[in-house]
Amino acid sequence: MLEALQGGDFFSRSRSLFKPKIPPLLKDLSQLESINSDPTDCVGYEEDIRNLFPKTFGQPKVYFARGASRPIKPLKVGVVLSGGQAPGGHNVIAGLFDALRELSFKSELMGFLGGASGVINHLTMKITEECLIPYRNTGGFDLLGSGRAKIETEKQLECSLKVCNSHGLDGLVIIGGDDSNTNAAVLAEFFLNHNCKTKVVGVPKTIDGDLKNEWIETSFGFDTACKIYSEMIGNICRDALSAKKYTHFIKLMGRSASHVALECALQTHPNLTLLGEEVAYHRKSLKEVVQEISEVIIDRAEVGKNYGVIVIPEGLIEFLPEGSITGEMLSDLSIEQDPHGNLPVSQIPTETFLINLVKKNLKARGFQGQFSPVAHFLGYEGRCGYPSYFDATYSYLLGRSAALLIHQGLTGYMSVASHLTQSVENWEVSGLPITSLLTMEERKGKIKPVIKKALVDLKGKPFQFFASHRQQWEIEDHYRYPGPIQFEGAKEVVEEITYTLRLEHSKNKALATPLN
Known part of the structure; x- marks a missing residue:
């Protein structure tokens, strides 16, 4: 009782011990290889989107299948929580961390603090197993913090490029909603144009439920x-x-x-x-x-x-x-x-x-x-509530899938999962090109590429x-x-x-x- 009053929390401890289930295919990431599906287009304004994203437009959706084992080099990856909080954000990070360490125990995960502004202003922390323990299966974004800043001006893009290059990042995972994932597409294109090796992957997050379509069954947190x-x-x-x-x-x-x-x-x-x-x-x-x-x-x-x-x-x-x-x-x-x-x-x-x-x-x-x-x-x-069984499992799986996309050298993709109404053993993960979700809309007086919100x-x-x-x-x-x-x-x-x-x-x- 005294321990609980002094900060020990029996419920939190029991939740931290929960281990999300994963589909059998994802239990040995080292033997997986990506398989390309057909090339994709976009939701609307194809010519405009193609011109804005010449290097990433038309990429195929990718699936994963078991292949031959091959040597794996350690990866250094950054992760950022962007926009409003949603239950499951910490489990995306946990899934990402676990997958990177399973691929190579020398892999590193670095968190950017305070949302996208942390990328722009070079605010970071090293994520370790010890610092993750109290955050596994918990709500909130308090491990890294979040923010509403966007990476969209030329100066902000250049600052982000400089920061990622200075750390030698192999990948950057952006956990966010429609605007944040649009940012991920812009960053991926910008990095390719500047010969930056950092691969950019998005993860669909929002409690609002408006980031979904025929490929994204739901966002975590909803x-x-x-x-x-x-x-x-x-x-x-x-x-x-x-x-x-x-x-x-x-x-x-x-x-x-x-x-x-x-x-x-x-x-x-x-x-x-x-x-x-x-x-x-x-x-x-x-x-x-x-x-x-x-x-x-x-x-x-x-x-x-x-x-x-x-x-x-x-x-x-x-x-x-x-x-x-x-x-x-x-x-x-x-x-x-x-x-x-x-x-x-x-x-x-x-x-x-x-x-x-x-x-x-x-x-x-x-x-x-x-x-x-x-x-x-x-x-x-x-x-910021404790994520439900569904969200704890789903978000953890999205984190593992994000690591896999970076490991396969893919950029401008979103980590997605399907067959979510079935048991976890039957869930399938894949990579969806973010440009396939884009259209053009007027935002604050300017026509911009955006991910179209899904209304009822x-x-x-x-x-x-x-x-x-x-x-x-x-x-x-x-x-x-x-x-x-x-x-x-x-x-x-x-x-x-x-x-x-x-x-x-x-x-x-x-x-x-x-x-x-």
């Missing part, structure tokens, strides 16, 4: 964050049903895309879940959104239910038609337009904003029922299942209570994956049983 939020939403649902007097407005982190809100809705069955993509598709105005919320509240009140749970995605405001929000609507929140007449949507506390508008709408409609709203924002709570697909199975059940959830108290993430116990509970992933890869169109 599974854990959604399970953490779903536990809390389930608790709030239970409280609403117990007290029977509060209407909870819960805003969920997730930037522009509504994947987190959709997954949590599938997990918990709130009475109403708004999705930005659906609002945009139907071109719903803010007034119509407020009407929709008000009608659910009124309908529930008519059957004696003056309580409920409403889930709102963080990026909802961005999907509303231009002109939907007026300065008058924001007056109660003390938010003003800028000198150019623009509304600072990022500063709008959406949940409180909607509560105020719903109150006014209900009053105008002569609502006689009870409306006691409570606002919540679930965001930072989900970014309104024709996809997760949304279709949600849409077919939500009307029942509006009036009935059909709440689900997922409870906390389980690390030990029944396999079907510990190794459970998100409903989003399960539905997207299910051959059963209904797939109703798991959600009842």
Whole structure:
């Protein structure tokens, strides 16, 4: 007991001892060789992307197969955590470290501190087995720290080149989201143009779930964050049903895309879940959104239910038609337009904003029922939790795969894994050219190469299942209570994956049983 109070942590120690499973093929990396698939193109603006990335455009997707053993030279690799935190980041580093040491015990791993600015400003630390021990299977990015800096100006690129050359790095692994992996593609091209031997590999990270496509089944962190939020939403649902007097407005982190809100809705069955993509598709105005919320509240009140749970995605405001929000609507929140007449949507506390508008709408409609709203924002709570079994295993595997890509001399690739709905023994890793994910978009007034964000697909199975059940959830108290993430116990509970992933890869169109 005294040891625990003085800093010893029995749970942390038990998690540090967890050893993620790996597919049989990846148990002896020295005997693996890369096999090229067909050349790739890109998502859009092929001519522009080809001109910007002449050396890396069109590279093939690569797979791995067992081949003959061959002499292996020690590798020196750098790693950087970029952007917002996501559960599993430390396990990517652990997987990378273990794989490098398995290939050669003389291999070295160096961490850049504070995100991309650590690469630019030459801020480093040597990663050893001893320093990794307390971070294995833990949340957070605190081993190295992170940041929002980008490597994009000529000076920043030159500084990065100089730093990597000065350390003689064979590889640089960038763990990040769509912007960070776009940076990885830019760096890979720049290094090749300057005869730098450093190979650049990206790893897909984001709790938002918007970095995925036919090759990237999910980003690490999404599974854990959604399970953490779903536990809390389930608790709030239970409280609403117990007290029977509060209407909870819960805003969920997730930037522009509504994947987190959709997954949590599938997990918990709130009475109403708004999705930005659906609002945009139907071109719903803010007034119509407020009407929709008000009608659910009124309908529930008519059957004696003056309580409920409403889930709102963080990026909802961005999907509303231009002109939907007026300065008058924001007056109660003390938010003003800028000198150019623009509304600072990022500063709008959406949940409180909607509560105020719903109150006014209900009053105008002569609502006689009870409306006691409570606002919540679930965001930072989900970014640094202990990674779930899925995320701990998946991120560790992505780290091992990144080491393998560098060992094979590949650059401008992203480490990916497939067959994630199956048991770990059947997972397959591969390398995906980052240029194959690129298109051109306007960012901050400039047309730039970017990885296109994946929004909720309104024709996809997760949304279709949600849409077919939500009307029942509006009036009935059909709440689900997922409870906390389980690390030990029944396999079907510990190794459970998100409903989003399960539905997207299910051959059963209904797939109703798991959600009842």
